[in-house]
Structures are given as C-alpha cells and as structure tokens.
Amino acid sequence: MARSRPAFPLLPPAGPLLALLALISALCCCSVSVVLRTSDESPWTDEFDNVELTCLIESISTKTPRIEWKKLTRDGPSYVFFDGKISGDLEQRAVIRDPATLFITNATRSDTARYRCEVTAADDLKSFDEIVIDLVVRVKPVAPKCSVPKSVPFGKSAELRCLEEEGFPKSQYTWFKDREEVPDDPRANPRFLNASYSLSADTGTLKFLAVRKEDAGDYFCRAKNDAGYAECSAQKMEVYDIDVVGIVLGVLVVLVVLLCVSVGVCCAYKQGYFSVEKTTGNNYKVPAKGDGLDYVRTDDEGDFRHKSSFVI
Numbered sequence: 001m002a003r004s005r006p007a008f009p010l011l012p013p014a015g016p017l018l019a020l021l022a023l024i025s026a027l028c029c030c031s032v033s034v035v036l037r038t039s040d041e042s043p044w045t046d047e048f049d050n051v052e053l054t055c056l057i058e059s060i061s062t063k064t065p066r067i068e069w070k071k072l073t074r075d076g077p078s079y080v081f082f083d084g085k086i087s088g089d090l091e092q093r094a095v096i097r098d099p100a101t102l103f104i105t106n107a108t109r110s111d112t113a114r115y116r117c118e119v120t121a122a123d124d125l126k127s128f129d130e131i132v133i134d135l136v137v138r139v140k141p142v143a144p145k146c147s148v149p150k151s152v153p154f155g156k157s158a159e160l161r162c163l164e165e166e167g168f169p170k171s172q173y174t175w176f177k178d179r180e181e182v183p184d185d186p187r188a189n190p191r192f193l194n195a196s197y198s199l200s201a202d203t204g205t206l207k208f209l210a211v212r213k214e215d216a217g218d219y220f221c222r223a224k225n226d227a228g229y230a231e232c233s234a235q236k237m238e239v240y241d242i243d244v245v246g247i248v249l250g251v252l253v254v255l256v257v258l259l260c261v262s263v264g265v266c267c268a269y270k271q272g273y274f275s276v277e278k279t280t281g282n283n284y285k286v287p288a289k290g291d292g293l294d295y296v297r298t299d300d301e302g303d304f305r306h307k308s309s310f311v312i
C-alpha cells in the first residue's frame with residue numbers, strides 16, 4: 001500500500017500509455033466471441049425426476065443475446081425454446097435458467113434425445129455458438145413376463161424365458177431358483193455344482209441341457225437396469241422320471257416300429273416282386289383288350305377325321 005501511493009503521481013506522465021491501453025481494450029471488446037460451455041454433455045435422470053441441461057455462456061459482449069433450444073430427433077430438429085417461450089412436449093415442464101440452461105421437470109421417456117443450445121450474439125465478432133447435450137431418461141423395468149415349463153422329463157432339455165420391454169436402458173436378467181440366484185457358472189455355487197445349463201443375462205434365457213431331479217423348484221426372474229428392477233412371480237418346474245415308464249415304453253415302441261417296418265418291407269419286397277411280374281403279365285393282356293377298343297375308337301376317329309377332312 002505504501003508503495004502504490006507514490007505510483008499514482010507517476011500516472012499523468014504515463015498518459016499516452018493509458019490511451020494505448022484503452023485502444024487495446026477497445027479492440028479486445030470488438031473481437032469478443034460468444035462461447036458456450038456445458039458442465040455435463042450427457043446428463044441422465046430417472047423418469048418423473050427433474051434434470052438440468054446446462055448451457056453456460058463463457059464469453060459474450062452482446063447484452064441481449066438470442067437463445068434457442070432445439071430437440072434433435074430422427075424427424076429433424078424441433079423447437080423447445082424459441083422467441084422466449086418453451087414449446088412442444090416440454091411446454092408445461094421446462095424453464096430457462098440463467099444464462100441459457102434448460103431445466104426439465106418430471107422428465108418422461110420421450111424426452112430421451114439430443115438437444116442443442118444455440119446462442120446468437122449480434123454485437124460479437126463471432127456471433128454464434130452452439131452446444132449439443134445428450135439426455136437419457138432412464139425407465140424402471142416393469143414386471144417381466146416369465147415362462148417356466150411346468151414339468152420336464154428327466155434328462156431332457158428345458159428352456160426358461162424372461163422378457164421385459166419397458167426398461168431403458170435395456171434390462172439385464174437374473175434367474176432365481178428357490179430364492180437363490182442362479183449363477184452364470186454352475187461351479188460358482190455348490191448347490192448348482194452338477195447342473196448343466198447356459199444362462200444369458202442379455203436375453204433372459206436359462207437353458208438346461210439335461211435336467212436333473214435337483215433342478216426342480218420354484219423359479220422367478222428379475223429384470224434390472226440402472227433405474228431399478230422388477231420381478232415376475234415364482235413358478236414351479238417339476239422334473240418327472242421317464243426311466244421306468246418312458247424307457248420301457250420307448251424301447252417297446254422302437255421294437256414294434258422296427259418289427260412293423262421290417263415285416264412290411266419284407267412283405268412288400270416279396271409280394272412286390274410277384275405282383276410286378278403278375279401285373280406286367282396282366283398289363284400285357286389288359287392293354288391288348290384296350291388296344292382293341294382303342295383301335296375301334298381310333299378307327300371311329302379316323303373315320304370321323306376322314307369324313308371331316310372329306311367335308312372340308
């Protein structure tokens with residue numbers, strides 16, 4: 001402070017320097033450009049919550065810039081904020097917060113889109129800037145549709161399916177058997193150690209290659225995404241034995257079929273040979289009669305033709 005006081009009296013001689021400074025600042029003033037910035041390029045919110053699409057003006061010299069917001073959809077851009085008013089879907093749900101931030105209340109799934117903040121500053125050298133913000137509104141999954149086979153024969157394959165289509169981003173699926181999570185790898189849990197299945201978290205399919213007695217139980221599925229999760233109610237899958245009835249019946253059926261087929265083939269083979277010879281014998285005789293008739297007919301036709309040709 002003591003030093004700065006003697007500095008003041010020195011100023012008048014530095015008059016030309018001040019003028020230069022004024023000139024530089026004037027030049028700077030005219031060369032100012034409008035520059036936008038955002039604190040979050042890809043914000044997200046859960047459905048029915050609020051979200052802010054920040055559009056900050058980093059530099060500007062124009063006092064009243066023109067601010068516009070557009071929603072960029074597949075059908076092209078549409079106005080969200082124009083001429084000082086919010087329009088479209090967001091009409092009752094959004095406001096502009098100083099300087100150009102778009103604040104959306106009660107976001108819905110259809111708000112998921114890219115939005116563009118555009119600022120036009122007429123008095124600036126570079127008079128336009130824009131910034132694009134990618135908004136994701138996450139949607140909680142609804143209870144998935146689950147299909148669990150009621151009863152599966154021992155040793156056969158079985159497929160359990162789970163599907164949920166509301167959630168955004170897309171749901172991932174987990175299966176539970178008797179309230180215990182079915183692990184991706186059966187070896188991860190001793191209770192599933194000897195099970196043979198494949199599990200897809202993306203498609204929601206739990207596929208047993210060969211069911212065991214131990215695979216019987218109550219199954220339910222959970223659909224989950226970043227916004228939350230939902231479950232279907234548990235359904236029972238039973239495994240029945242076909243060892244006793246099935247295999248004996250199967251073998252019997254196979255035997256009967258084999259017997260029938262072999263007898264059939266044998267008979268057909270034998271009879272077929274005799275009948276072929278017999279029928280060929282007959283065929284010679286039958287056409288002989290037929291030939292006679294044919295000749296008669298052709299004769300008639302021939303006569304007719306002769307007559308008709310004669311007529312012509």
Ligand SMILES: *[C@@H]1O[C@H](CO)[C@@H](O)[C@H](O)[C@H]1NC(C)=O
Nearest residue numbers: 047048049105106107108109
């Ligand atoms: C939010 O929007 C949904 C429809 O999209 C409506 O049912 C609900 O009442 C709204 N909630 C509020 C707090 O405005």
Ligand SMILES: *[C@@H]1O[C@H](CO)[C@@H](O)[C@H](O)[C@H]1NC(C)=O
Nearest residue numbers: 189190191192193194195214
């Ligand atoms: C898995 O199989 C092995 C032999 O095949 C058996 O000793 C073991 O007890 C089985 N474990 C379970 C959990 O079923």
